[in-house]
Amino acid sequence: MLVDHAAARHNQQKHTLVALVENKPGVLNRVSSLFRRRNFNIDSLAVGTTDDPNVSRMTIVVDASRTNADLVERNLYKLVNVIDVQDVTHLPSVVRELALIKVHVANTVKRGEIKHVADMFQSRVVDVNKDSLIVEVAGEEEKVDSIFNVLEEYGIMEVVRTGRIAMARGGARAAHEQDEIVFSGNGQPH
């Protein structure tokens, strides 16, 4: 599989693809099977519902130094249940990740310090216990990485990250015209 090394050098290493998929059983299986079959390297895959109950939205982060993001997009497009795919890497877009970080609390002083760190990152403490607390942080991955690094010295007990979600800015939305195929008498579509 050709990797576009030039593109990987000059542009961003991580490509963000947004896929709208039909909300049907097995669609996630089809997408993940495609990645395995084509030997695509995927950093993260986030799936959720949309305003349309028949449509789910996937945000897929591709490591462009190892995998040609363009070919990921084209192969995704071929899946029958994929309505549309868009590479938003070079579009003005909002990119976010949510993380929950459970931190060890050695004593009340440390608790105060951790709270202070959370405040500095405009994140919140969402659960407090005698010897631990959970920090909820949302933002770009760099921000999540940063707070993670700072909190590490207190002892991180558990982390969950949603993976990147993304949406292009402005009025445009990932849309897709519907094809209607009419059969003639001999069963051949035209």
Added chain:
Amino acid sequence: MKLTGAQIIWETLLQQDARIVFGYPGGAILPTYDALYDYQDRIRHVLVRHEENAALAADAYARATGKVGVCMATSGPGATNLVTGLANAMMDSSPVVAITGQVASHLVGTDAFQETDVTGVTLPVTKHNYLVMDIEELPEVLAEAFYVAKSGRPGPVLIDICKDVQQKSIEYTPVTHVQMRGYRAVKPMHKQDIPSLLNNAAALINSAARPVILAGQGIKTGEAHGELCELINKTGVPVATTLLGIGVLTEDHPLNLRMMGMHGEAYVNKAIANADLLIALGMRFDDRVTGNLAQYARNAKVIHIDIDAAEIGKNVRAEVGIVGNVKQVLQDLLPLLANNTHRDWLARINEWRDDTRMRDVLNQVLPDEMLLAPHVIRAIWEATKGECTIATDVGQHQMWETQYFQHIRKNQLLTSGGLGTMGFGLPASIGAKLGRPDDEVWAIAGDGGFQMSIPELATIMQEKLNIKIAIINNHFLGMVRQWQDLIHNKRYSQTQMWTPNFQKLAEAYGMLGLRANTQTEMRQIIDQARAHDGPVLCEFVVEPEMNVFPMVMPGKALDDMARREPAALGTGMDAVK
């Protein structure tokens, strides 16, 4: 009209003009076979002896007719037996619809008797698949399956239908149109891009000094034979074909260089290696076609036209990539192209071609009792004057077929390309004969591949199919033995093959069986087989250790080939080893 799910399946097949079904009944598909009883006057069901052969025959039927091939099997083992055939259709982009029975919907997920997650198992080897647990979905799913299988880049589609869905009834009206939210047969290009891409392609073609067209199966699928002919007659650009591209242009056309790749003739591969422009039409730069990619056609720019956007840039970077139906793209491109003859370039290629002619195995004068596989292929060609449909198996005989049979008719050769499925030949000949009943059909197989599909002799007899079978018997798994000879220091690990008495085997099936050990007998039994009104099994006992040359060894550049020795210099034994 109130119909059961089973009846809806057959009604859809009739509507889709799918009047031949290759299949095998069983528990979970029983309701559908029960309904078939009332459709037997309109639909011909071919009872195969193994489900894999149902899928392979349906695939070959599709290739022979251009229509969708249909196969059917029961749940569990029936469905899993289809997998090889589906993978074959997937790799070679053949439109097949497979219908399988599944356990009743309330039992799904319980490890019920003969339950297998068939949509899970077949997911990577189908273009799409469906599990139908609700009869309300069935009519649309069936219509969609035929559309998806046939449109764009064709491929196999499987529909797994729960037993209770086959039994339930609904008010049925034929589906006359399908609406699919996610499916585009062809990925649309930006409209404003197309004129500039065509202009860029035309500029490259008009200025090229050493261009070669690489023609693949997309020409067949897109029915662009005429446009290809127009293209070469106007531009004088020679054509090399892929294995599946054989038959897109008659091989007696002076600009048809014939097959390229691992066992393509050296002059074809040299032309590609020395080209300054490759015009790839409906082909996918398979590794058997390119050899070592890093050294592939180093001085050539590439124009890649294909219906599948995901093929462009997959293996070879294209200066110009155009996504679309090759027929349409060529129609748009043709007016932009200048007349040319490429006299110097063709003269150079012809020098290489003369060198190849000198090395032809058939130049060698051999004693009558020394029978070579190429003799057999050439003798079938001479006897039929090339006017027949050939279904081959996979291996040495398959490559010799491409070298020694001059294909003059459209889509004449049915062969397993991408998957290289041994056992394809015999079931493929069944699909071919049913698709082309008026054609003389030859199955050519090695003794290895034939033994994988022997049970289908019964299908041939039961369906009264007039198929001529040629077994090229070298008592080896020939192509594997060749690799062991050339790469593994002649360590013939598990490639020697005991074979049954094929004449007696034929007799046991009530079929005429013939055997040839010499060149004279070879010609006699081919004539006898052709004169016989019915299926014939011909065994040709050939030299056991002959290798297919030329050959691009694994990892080597395309023009770095192991060649045949020039016949004039040898004793005639060199090629035989």
